[in-house]
Amino acid sequence: MAVDMEKILSDTFWRLSCERSVKSIKLADVLIASGVSRQTFYNHFRNMRDLIIYTIIERFTAYPPTVPNINEYYDSAVFFYKSITEHKDFMMQVYKLDDKGTLPAAMTNYYFEWFKRTVPETYSSIWLPELLFSMKYDTHALNQLNREWILGGMKESPEYVSGICTDALPPLLRDYIENPTSFA
Numbered sequence: 001m002a003v004d005m006e007k008i009l010s011d012t013f014w015r016l017s018c019e020r021s022v023k024s025i026k027l028a029d030v031l032i033a034s035g036v037s038r039q040t041f042y043n044h045f046r047n048m049r050d051l052i053i054y055t056i057i058e059r060f061t062a063y064p065p066t067v068p069n070i071n072e073y074y075d076s077a078v079f080f081y082k083s084i085t086e087h088k089d090f091m092m093q094v095y096k097l098d099d100k101g102t103l104p105a106a107m108t109n110y111y112f113e114w115f116k117r118t119v120p121e122t123y124s125s126i127w128l129p130e131l132l133f134s135m136k137y138d139t140h141a142l143n144q145l146n147r148e149w150i151l152g153g154m155k156e157s158p159e160y161v162s163g164i165c166t167d168a169l170p171p172l173l174r175d176y177i178e179n180p181t182s183f184a
Contacts, residue, residue: 005044008034010055022052022093052094053106060084061110070177074166081158088154095150104143111139119176134173141168 012034016025027048031038045051060083061076084091095103115135119128142165149161175182 005036005040006054007058009036009041009044009051010058012036013051013055014059017090017093022090023097049102049106053103053110056091056094056103056107057110059087070166070174073169073177074162077162077165078158081161084150085154085158091150092153095147104147107146108139108143111142112136115139118180130172131176134170134176138168138170138173 009030012030013025016029016033025048027038027041030036030048030051031041041051045054060080098104112135115138116132119131145161145165149156169177
């Protein structure tokens with residue numbers, strides 16, 4: 001059975017973040033606690049930022065392989081925001097550490113790649129550029145909203161924020177989610 005080194009490192013980072021502040025966790029701490037060598041770490045991650053992003057994605061996202069309807073899109077968003085509120089201190093620490101704004105950029109890329117994977121290769125090339133632009137637009141806006149919501153103390157409920165995200169979908173993207181076969 002293959003060892004999932006990313007999961008081992010992510011779980012170790014997560015465990016350490018439950019014991020102390022994210023800011024205080026250094027690469028050496030993760031390596032010692034996991035028993036993993038520095039070279040093995042760099043075989044899987046470029047730096048600690050990548051490990052943090054991987055940990056967030058693994059812990060807080062539950063996106064299905066396709067987006068069959070708007071309700072499932074909303075439900076995935078509710079899961080994401082509830083997961084974040086359950087670990088409010090962790091997420092606020094991570095976003096406060098991100099002084100260069102690289103975390104929202106990485107999360108934007110993750111969401112965008114997920115959206116792209118939901119588009120079958122058989123879709124008409126006429127719609128594809130506009131649909132991909134709508135996806136990119138939405139993911140950028142969504143991540144700005146996420147950043148403001150997290151750093152603002154997450155005062156609004158996960159359901160409320162998920163509703164805003166769902167209602168604010170660009171029309172072409174909403175059409176795609178509600179009726180993907182019309183784009184074939």
